[in-house]
Amino acid sequence: MSAFSVAIRNVRKSFKDYGIYFLTVMLGVALFYIFNSIGSQSVMMDLSQNAVMSLMGIETIMDYLSVFVAAIMAFLILYANAFLIRRRKKEMGLYMVLGMKKFRISSILVWETFLVGLLSLAVGLAVGIFLSQGMALVTARMFGVSVTRFAFAFSAAALLKCVRYFGLSFLAVILFNVVNLNRQRLLDLLHADRKTARVARLPFWASVPLFAVSAAMLLYAYRLVLTTGIAGFILEGGQSALTRAVLLGTAGTFLFFFSLSGFSLKLVSRVKGVYFKNLNMFTLKQLDSKFHAAWASMSFVCLMLFLALSAISVGTSLSMAIREYSAAETAASVAVAYMATYIGIVFLISCASVLAIAQLSEASDNQSRYALLSKLGASPKMLSGSALRQILAYFVAPLALAAAHSLVAVKVMGALVEALASLNIFATSLVTGGAVALFYGGYFLMTYRSARRMALRQ
Amino acid sequence: MEAILQVRDLEKVYGGRGSVTRALNGVSFDVRQGEYVGVMGASGSGKTTLLNCISTIDSATAGSIRIENTDVTSLKGGRLADFRCHKLGFIFQDYNLLDTMTAFENIALALTIAKRPPGEVERRAREVAAQLGVEDVLDKHPAQMSGGQRQRVAAARAIVTDPALVLADEPTGALDSKSARALLESFRHMVTELRSTILMVTHDPFSASYCDRILFIRDGRLFTELTRGADGRKAFFDKIIEVMAVLGGEAA
Numbered sequence: 001m002s003a004f005s006v007a008i009r010n011v012r013k014s015f016k017d018y019g020i021y022f023l024t025v026m027l028g029v030a031l032f033y034i035f036n037s038i039g040s041q042s043v044m045m046d047l048s049q050n051a052v053m054s055l056m057g058i059e060t061i062m063d064y065l066s067v068f069v070a071a072i073m074a075f076l077i078l079y080a081n082a083f084l085i086r087r088r089k090k091e092m093g094l095y096m097v098l099g100m101k102k103f104r105i106s107s108i109l110v111w112e113t114f115l116v117g118l119l120s121l122a123v124g125l126a127v128g129i130f131l132s133q134g135m136a137l138v139t140a141r142m143f144g145v146s147v148t149r150f151a152f153a154f155s156a157a158a159l160l161k162c163v164r165y166f167g168l169s170f171l172a173v174i175l176f177n178v179v180n181l182n183r184q185r186l187l188d189l190l191h192a193d194r195k196t197a198r199v200a201r202l203p204f205w206a207s208v209p210l211f212a213v214s215a216a217m218l219l220y221a222y223r224l225v226l227t228t229g230i231a232g233f234i235l236e237g238g239q240s241a242l243t244r245a246v247l248l249g250t251a252g253t254f255l256f257f258f259s260l261s262g263f264s265l266k267l268v269s270r271v272k273g274v275y276f277k278n279l280n281m282f283t284l285k286q287l288d289s290k291f292h293a294a295w296a297s298m299s300f301v302c303l304m305l306f307l308a309l310s311a312i313s314v315g316t317s318l319s320m321a322i323r324e325y326s327a328a329e330t331a332a333s334v335a336v337a338y339m340a341t342y343i344g345i346v347f348l349i350s351c352a353s354v355l356a357i358a359q360l361s362e363a364s365d366n367q368s369r370y371a372l373l374s375k376l377g378a379s380p381k382m383l384s385g386s387a388l389r390q391i392l393a394y395f396v397a398p399l400a401l402a403a404a405h406s407l408v409a410v411k412v413m414g415a416l417v418e419a420l421a422s423l424n425i426f427a428t429s430l431v432t433g434g435a436v437a438l439f440y441g442g443y444f445l446m447t448y449r450s451a452r453r454m455a456l457r458q
Numbered sequence: 459m460e461a462i463l464q465v466r467d468l469e470k471v472y473g474g475r476g477s478v479t480r481a482l483n484g485v486s487f488d489v490r491q492g493e494y495v496g497v498m499g500a501s502g503s504g505k506t507t508l509l510n511c512i513s514t515i516d517s518a519t520a521g522s523i524r525i526e527n528t529d530v531t532s533l534k535g536g537r538l539a540d541f542r543c544h545k546l547g548f549i550f551q552d553y554n555l556l557d558t559m560t561a562f563e564n565i566a567l568a569l570t571i572a573k574r575p576p577g578e579v580e581r582r583a584r585e586v587a588a589q590l591g592v593e594d595v596l597d598k599h600p601a602q603m604s605g606g607q608r609q610r611v612a613a614a615r616a617i618v619t620d621p622a623l624v625l626a627d628e629p630t631g632a633l634d635s636k637s638a639r640a641l642l643e644s645f646r647h648m649v650t651e652l653r654s655t656i657l658m659v660t661h662d663p664f665s666a667s668y669c670d671r672i673l674f675i676r677d678g679r680l681f682t683e684l685t686r687g688a689d690g691r692k693a694f695f696d697k698i699i700e701v702m703a704v705l706g707g708e709a710a
Contacts (some may be wrong), residue, residue, distance in 0.1 A: 006574070014590070052687070132486065160499050272576045272577065272579075272580065274576075275576070276569075276570050276576035277570060277576060277577040277579070278570060278573065280568070280570065281559070281563055281566065281567060281570055282556070282559070282567060285556070285558040285563065286558060288558070289558045312475070320705045369556055372554050372556065373567075374539070375513070375515065375540035375554075376540065376542065376543060376548070376567065376568055376571050376615075377539050377540065377541070377543020377544070377568075377571050377572065378539060378543070379536045379539035379540070379573045380535065380536070380539070380705070381536065382539075382571070419581055
């Protein structure tokens, strides 16, 4: 059998494993296309010469921004790939034991990456081209004109840029995989599923004061931001207050996730009626070990989510306020609105996929745990309930803290936008909430479904 | 005394369309309340398949398995789960303790799955831990315990719900000889003092010599049966070796 047909079979067989990877690349490509094709939307509306010029200007800004976005996406793709490969080490080892040459295994991997990449690129482009037609309505609204005719907006330049940047990412993945495979020793591959040692944990007496300190730091940072206000930050002296608030907020966030699991676990374990009920003990311990092992990345995710939520909120409120601006202001504001929304959504997707991938990486450990619980007599309902609670807590914890952060930030920045136009807080939060529900919620559902499948597989 | 476990004409066929393997080919036996029964046989004899069928992890092709008068071959879904947590206790070769939990929590878990009242969980888990001599390691995680301690914690977990039948799959397989001896003494204690009923699969004649009765399986059939009676452990051990020699000799 040729390496190509083995690759096709592998992709088809492990399509569910590739799900998160596929979704992330697909969404990345779609977003990338949409925001790089803004200029082409002018075919649908009667814009003044000025507006067309500013639209071109926005496209240039997006061009620069896209290098940054492409770097983030490349990192995500590599990250997802690394986890996929780690899960398949044993399979690689088996190929080698059977006498397959490393070159042939490499070519199977290359073909697999190529196939999945091609598929997600094609679907992402199709989705992007479809949605960019709808984006034209938003652009038109912001420029205060209406869509006069339906014309198919298509940007060959944006398409080529997608292919170029994502093609480069896949090339990096292929290189990584080939180099990585050549460095592996057969014995390590075959024993890849052997468990690692436990991390030393924070004692309870330490986690309580640390948690209190983190809460105090965060509250003080909030107060600092709210009392200084946006006007205060521009004034002299206000900037040091802002710096202090940012530093305190960041440190507080890290400390919060560092102490959260030990603190809340001990708290709940004191309530015997809850702790000794059904699988609660198991669920809490699972969460504890996950939060404990991943507190740093959860803090990063929380901070990035904070930026995402704030950016989307500001982008949305700006785009709503725009109609009351003059032409010159409009062009600048449309650019800022698009940039903020673009970056916001990219960050949102990045966070969700990092969480989803980290969860998937524990799948094999968890599967043996669920198999044991099932033998001990836990019903399928209990098992999927435990999986749901774990994934829910894991996704909601960083989001909840990020939402609190951005509520404070948006309140202050809202004052800035409000000074120029009346801000519709309700509509803004509706759009932001919608984006979170759609992207973050989508990843949550997908992760839950795969965790439940794992829990119920016997 | 009444039989806790009744196995009748049990058959298990794997595969299909051309390549059929008969793992079990009409096995029948009883296990009475308070008995300690060993199942011996070479690799591929069907002893693990037998244990899997009785433990409801695998389904039989034909025949019946009754545990306390419930035919387990017809159980499914939630009722099967209920049956497992109330009627069966498991001890595995590789302990199968949850590494995220302390010994105490591992034992308590079996009770919470069986939906025992939370107030009872702590008392009962400590009581059983004391009976198996693991009260000193209750706050430790599995990684901090020796193999023997882990397996005794697993034994405590298996009997904490007072199951009708404890199923042990090569429980001494991963232990050194001293720990193995201590564990087998614990099993004896479970049978004589705690009135547990144990069905243990093993290929080790030393482990088997602690049993009351041994079923020898070969090629999916019950080959012979050996009862300890009034013999000492050493005499019983010698008899087991004799049967094994015949088993192996005929197979060769």
